[in-house]
Amino acid sequence: MSVRTVCARRWLFALALAGAMAACGAADMVKMRVIPAGAYVPLQRSVKDAPSVPVASFLLDERPVTNAEFLAFVTAVPKWRRSQVSRLFADASYLEGWSDDLTPGEKAPPDAPVVRVSWFAARAYARWVGKRLPTIAEWELAAAAGYDGPDGKNDETLNRDLYAWLARPVPAVLPAADSLSPNFHGIRGLHGLVWEWVQDFNTALVTGESRADAGLERNLFCGAGSVGAKDTTDYAAFMRQALRTSLKANNTTTSLGFRCAKSIP
């Protein structure tokens, strides 16, 4: 094959790439909202950690990624289809609720949050649409808002909704991704819909000196992890940290989805 032929074919590929980029845009129809700069106070920190982490203003999807959007992704990128994905990147229950590779089916309505996706898959989707996963600090900052203000700690309505959700079993069919009321930042479903992957989930360490791996989860789940916590009444935050700490990047669950973020240049 001549070099010229190869170049021509590469040009054709570039053209197709532009088409694929258009496809990415098509898949991602969610509005993004600006989350103002703020400070994230970690649930727990070591003696060497700063009391709070500054978070720059960023964009966050208004709602979690839906089955319809993820369908467009796996349609365009076959290696992320249920039958083709590597077990290294997604465990055996990846997209298990879908009828088949390209049919979400009755249990996964198009507008419901996609679940049973791994961190690798969520990250790949985010890259595909030109975004990224939010960091823990970003996610928690956005989720700290109440319905009427940037600090929802004492928002009785929010707390009622949050803890009611935690007390309920996961429904067989999830509601629409945008079905919940927006918080102060205009973000829906951070609490009360599904758990969500974050970019740096694997930084979820219980102590600063995590030099004995066997102690990590023991500390967390036995409750000793609450020692030194910023707020021992923030039960939901402990739940989120417990989940992040226990997850492996290829894990999938019936109530774990994700949404995307974007930095503001």
Next chain:
Amino acid sequence: MKTISMPHLSAGESIRALVTMLALGLGLALSAVAAEPVAACCAVEAKPAEKPDACCAAEEKPAAKLDACCEAMARDTFSKESLYQSEATFTTDAGKPFTLGQLRGQPVVLTMFFASCGYACPLLVTDMQSIRAQLPAEMRDKARFVLVSFDVARDTPAALAKYRAQRALDDQWVLLHGDEESVREIAALLGVKYKQEADGSFAHSNLVTILNPEGEIVHQRTGLQGGLPAAAAALAAAATAR
């Protein structure tokens, strides 16, 4: 293409959805057209392509990086359990680009560390040296010993070269600097958790991982105490299984 109902869209959003779905169709069609040419570009470099369409979807690959696409094609030839499927890219302490797939064909001992670590990391490197010493003599120069740094800011290739000299690490050692995304991906694949402290140091899991020549994890030694004979045995078994 399946019909997708969007009951929560307004009229304006529905129009936008229709337009974008048309774009989706165009994009997929063009992707299909490009499948064969991409396979061809990789064939020029004698890299077999099992799944040409996988990279035509251009996941994460900007248009300028066509050669990188070919590399992605080559990755598809690795086993489904191989870490070498990873798209993470690194730079060696010699300043050369590096992907884990370049280790294919040799058993590997892989650890994440940071050069300024004053406690666990020096012990981990010493443990890797001990694993090597426990190998049968004829195998000691067949295995590769890989250190991937958490410290993307301070462990530059030059800093890693200095570390190599300080620890007298020979050519069987590969010291890798990566960006935040690549380091996080490798950590996720290995099951390593890490977190940067306010003073710049890192809290991290202590894991020494043994890969077979195909890049599949065959053994992990956790913590800082014991387990070296088992790690050496796993490495020797990986070397002889080739």
